[in-house]
Amino acid sequence: MFDLDKWQEIFSTINKNRMRTFLTGFSVAWGIFILIILLGSGKGLQNGIDSQFKQDAVNMIQFGSGTTSKSYKGLQAGREIRFTNEDYEFIRKHIEGIDKVSSRYFMWQNRVISYNQDYGVFDLISAHPDYIDIENATMVQGRFLNRIDIEKKRKVVVIGEPVKKALFKNGKDPIGEYIKINNIPFKVVGVFYDKNERDATRAYLPISTAQMISGGADRVHSFAITSNLSAKESEELEKTLREELAKRHRFDKDDQNAMWMWNTLKEYKKFLNLFLGIQIFVSIIGAFTIIAGIVGVSNIMIIVVNERTKEIGIRKALGATPFSVVSMILLEAILITGLAGYIGLVAGVALLEFVSGFLPKEGFFLNPEVDFTVAIVSTLVLIMAGSVAGFMPAIRASRIRPVVALRDE
Amino acid sequence: MITLKNLHKSYVTGSNSLHVLKGISLDIEEGEMVSIMGASGSGKSTLLNVVGILDNYDSGEYYLNGQLIQNISETKAAHLRNKTIGFVFQSFNLISFKNALENIALPLYYQGVTRRKRNQIAMEYLERVGLKDWWTHLPSELSGGQKQRVAIARALIGKPKVILADEPTGALDSVTSMEVMDLLQEINDEGITIIIVTHEHDIAVRTQRSIKLKDGNIETVLYHKSNYKAVASF
Numbered sequence: 001m002f003d004l005d006k007w008q009e010i011f012s013t014i015n016k017n018r019m020r021t022f023l024t025g026f027s028v029a030w031g032i033f034i035l036i037i038l039l040g041s042g043k044g045l046q047n048g049i050d051s052q053f054k055q056d057a058v059n060m061i062q063f064g065s066g067t068t069s070k071s072y073k074g075l076q077a078g079r080e081i082r083f084t085n086e087d088y089e090f091i092r093k094h095i096e097g098i099d100k101v102s103s104r105y106f107m108w109q110n111r112v113i114s115y116n117q118d119y120g121v122f123d124l125i126s127a128h129p130d131y132i133d134i135e136n137a138t139m140v141q142g143r144f145l146n147r148i149d150i151e152k153k154r155k156v157v158v159i160g161e162p163v164k165k166a167l168f169k170n171g172k173d174p175i176g177e178y179i180k181i182n183n184i185p186f187k188v189v190g191v192f193y194d195k196n197e198r199d200a201t202r203a204y205l206p207i208s209t210a211q212m213i214s215g216g217a218d219r220v221h222s223f224a225i226t227s228n229l230s231a232k233e234s235e236e237l238e239k240t241l242r243e244e245l246a247k248r249h250r251f252d253k254d255d256q257n258a259m260w261m262w263n264t265l266k267e268y269k270k271f272l273n274l275f276l277g278i279q280i281f282v283s284i285i286g287a288f289t290i291i292a293g294i295v296g297v298s299n300i301m302i303i304v305v306n307e308r309t310k311e312i313g314i315r316k317a318l319g320a321t322p323f324s325v326v327s328m329i330l331l332e333a334i335l336i337t338g339l340a341g342y343i344g345l346v347a348g349v350a351l352l353e354f355v356s357g358f359l360p361k362e363g364f365f366l367n368p369e370v371d372f373t374v375a376i377v378s379t380l381v382l383i384m385a386g387s388v389a390g391f392m393p394a395i396r397a398s399r400i401r402p403v404v405a406l407r408d409e
Numbered sequence: 410m411i412t413l414k415n416l417h418k419s420y421v422t423g424s425n426s427l428h429v430l431k432g433i434s435l436d437i438e439e440g441e442m443v444s445i446m447g448a449s450g451s452g453k454s455t456l457l458n459v460v461g462i463l464d465n466y467d468s469g470e471y472y473l474n475g476q477l478i479q480n481i482s483e484t485k486a487a488h489l490r491n492k493t494i495g496f497v498f499q500s501f502n503l504i505s506f507k508n509a510l511e512n513i514a515l516p517l518y519y520q521g522v523t524r525r526k527r528n529q530i531a532m533e534y535l536e537r538v539g540l541k542d543w544w545t546h547l548p549s550e551l552s553g554g555q556k557q558r559v560a561i562a563r564a565l566i567g568k569p570k571v572i573l574a575d576e577p578t579g580a581l582d583s584v585t586s587m588e589v590m591d592l593l594q595e596i597n598d599e600g601i602t603i604i605i606v607t608h609e610h611d612i613a614v615r616t617q618r619s620i621k622l623k624d625g626n627i628e629t630v631l632y633h634k635s636n637y638k639a640v641a642s643f
Contacts, residue, residue, distance in 0.1 A: 005524055016506040314502045317463060319491020319519040319567070321484045399483070403463040406502060 025340030031293025036348025042282035044368030064222030126210030142190030298389030305393035313405020333390030495564030
C-alpha cells in the first residue's frame with residue numbers, strides 16, 4: 001500500500017491535472033461544508049430553544065382553584081372552590097415527590113410602587129420562600145423571603161433588578177430602604193435577577209402579609225411546585241394532587257373546572273418532541289446532502305475515467321497491470337476526496353465559529369456547533385463513496401482491452 | 410521469435426460477425442525486420458494487436474519467444490508487454506500531461522525501477538534519439554518527428570525483444586519518415602526484432618521481408634534480399 005513511487009506518480013498526475021482535481025475536490029468539500037453548516041445550525045436552534053426554556057424551572061406544576069362544573073355527593077355544580085393555607089401545609093408535608101412548593105395569593109397586579117419622588121408600575125407577587133427556585137431567579141443583593149417573614153407577616157419586599165433601577169437612582173443601595181406600595185411602606189430586603197424580562201419586573205412579598213393587607217384571611221389562589229420527577233412520575237403526581245385536593249374540598253376529581261393545572265414538564269416534553277423533529281429534519285437533509293455529494297463525486301469519477309481511457313490504454317500497452325490501473329485511480333480518488341473533505345470540514349467549522357462570535361448571547365439561535373463524530377463520519381462516508389464511485393469505472397477501465405482504448409478517433 | 414499457426418480472429422458487433430484474420434501462419438525470426446502491408450481492412454493492424462497481446466484471438470496458436478500465448482490473464486499479458494514488447498503507434502500515444510522524459514521513463518515505472526534510476530536511463534535514451542535538450546517539453550510542444558522519436562525511445566527503454574510499429578510514419582512527412590526509419594534500422598542492427606505495419610512502399614522496401622495481407626489471408630511474401638545481413642539463411 002505504501003509505495004512511495006506510486007504516490008509520486010499519483011501526485012504528479014494530480015499536479016498536472018489541476019482543473020480536474022479542483023472540480024472533484026470542490027464537490028466533496030462543498031458537500032461537507034454544507035453538511036457542517038446544516039448540522040451546526042440545527043444544533044444552534046436547539047441550543048437556543050433549550051436556553052429559552054431553562055429560564056423557568058422545567059419541572060414546574062402550577063394549579064389553582066376554580067368553580068365546579070359537576071355536582072358531587074349532593075353538592076350543586078357551580079360552587080366556588082377555595083384553597084387555603086391548610087392546603088399548602090398539607091401539600092408540603094404529605095405529598096411525596098415534591099421538591100419546592102409555594103402558594104400564591106392574587107392581589108394587585110400592575111401596582112404603582114414608589115420611592116421618594118420615583119415611581120413605576122410593576123407586578124406584585126405574593127409567595128413563599130421556595131418561589132425563587134420555582135422561578136429560577138437568583139439573588140444579587142440581600143436575601144429572598146424567609147419563613148419568619150411569613151410567620152410574622154412582615155412588610156418586606158424583594159424587588160427585581162429593573163425595579164431597583166427604576167426606583168433607586170445613582171446606584172443607591174436599596175437594602176433596608178422603605179418603598180411604598182398602595183401607600184403602605186415595605187422594607188426592601190433583597191434584589192433578584194431573573195433571565196426572563198417579564199418575570200424580573202416584579203416585587204415579591206410574603207403571602208401572609210398579602211392575605212392580611214387585603215383581608216384575604218387564609219385564602220390561597222394558586223400553587224406552584226417543582227419536582228425532580230420524570231414526565232411519567234410527574235403525571236402521577238398531578239393525579240395524586242388532584243385526588244387529594246378533591247377529597248379535601250369535596251369535588252369530583254374528574255372535574256377540570258374545579259381545579260386547573262399546568263405542567264411545564266409536559267410542555268417541555270412537547271418541545272423535546274420539536275427538537276426531535278428538528279433533528280430528524282436536519283438528519284434527512286444531511287443524508288440528502290451526502291447523497292448529492294456521492295452522486296457528484298460518482299459523476300466526476302466516471303467522467304475522469306472516461307477522459308483517461310486513452311491514457312489507461314497507453315499505460316496498459318506499456319505494461320500496467322489491471323491492479324496498478326485500479327489502484328492508481330482509487331488512490332487518487334481517495335486522496336482528493338479525503339483532502340477536500342477535510343478542507344470542507346475545517347471551513348464549515350470555521351464559519352460556524354466565526355458566526356457564533358457575532359450572535360447575541362440570548363435568543364432562539366445559540367452556539368451553533370457540530371458533533372465532531374458526526375462530522376468525521378460523514379466525511380469518511382463521502383470518501384468511501386468517492387472510492388466506490390471511482391472503483392466501478394476503474395475496474396471497467398482496467399478491463400478495457402488496450403487496443404480499444406488506443407483506437408484512433 | 411514469433412510463430413503464428415492458423416490464427417483466426419473475428420470481431421462481433423451486435424449480430425454481425427466480421428472475420429478479420431482467416432488462418433494466418435507466420436514465422437518471424439529473432440533480429441528480423443518485417444513489414445506487414447495491405448489495404449485498410451485487410452487485417453494488418455489486427456494482426457499486430459494480436460502479436461502485441463493488446464488483443465486476443467479466437468483460434469490457432471501464437472508463440473512469443475517460445476511461449477504459447479493463449480487465454481493468459483491481463484496481469485500476465487501486462488508483464489509480457491512490459492518486458493518483451495515495445496510499441497510505436499501512428500498517433501504516437503504519448504501521455505499528454507507528462508513531459509518527454511517522463512513519457513520515456515513510464516515502462517520502467519511498471520518494471521519497478523526507482524524514479525531516480527529510471528529518469529537517468531530515460532535521459533540516456535533521449536540522448537540517443539537526439540532530443541536531450543527537449544526533455545522538459547510536453548508532447549504538445551514537440552513536432553511529429555520528435556514525438557515519434559520520443560515514442561521510439563519509450564518503446565526501447567524496457568529492453569524489449571520485439572518492437573511493433575503500427576504505421577510509425579503515417580503521420581510524418583517523407584523526410585521525417587526516413588529519419589524515423591533510420592532510427593528503427595539502427596535499433597534492428599542491434600538485434601531487436603521489428604515488425605512494421607505500413608501501406609507505404611517506401612517504408613516496406615527498407616525491411617527484409619514484406620508480408621502482404623488481403624482479406625485476412627497472407628497474399629504474398631516479398632523478400633528484399635539486399636536488406637539481409639550476411640548471417641541470414643534465407
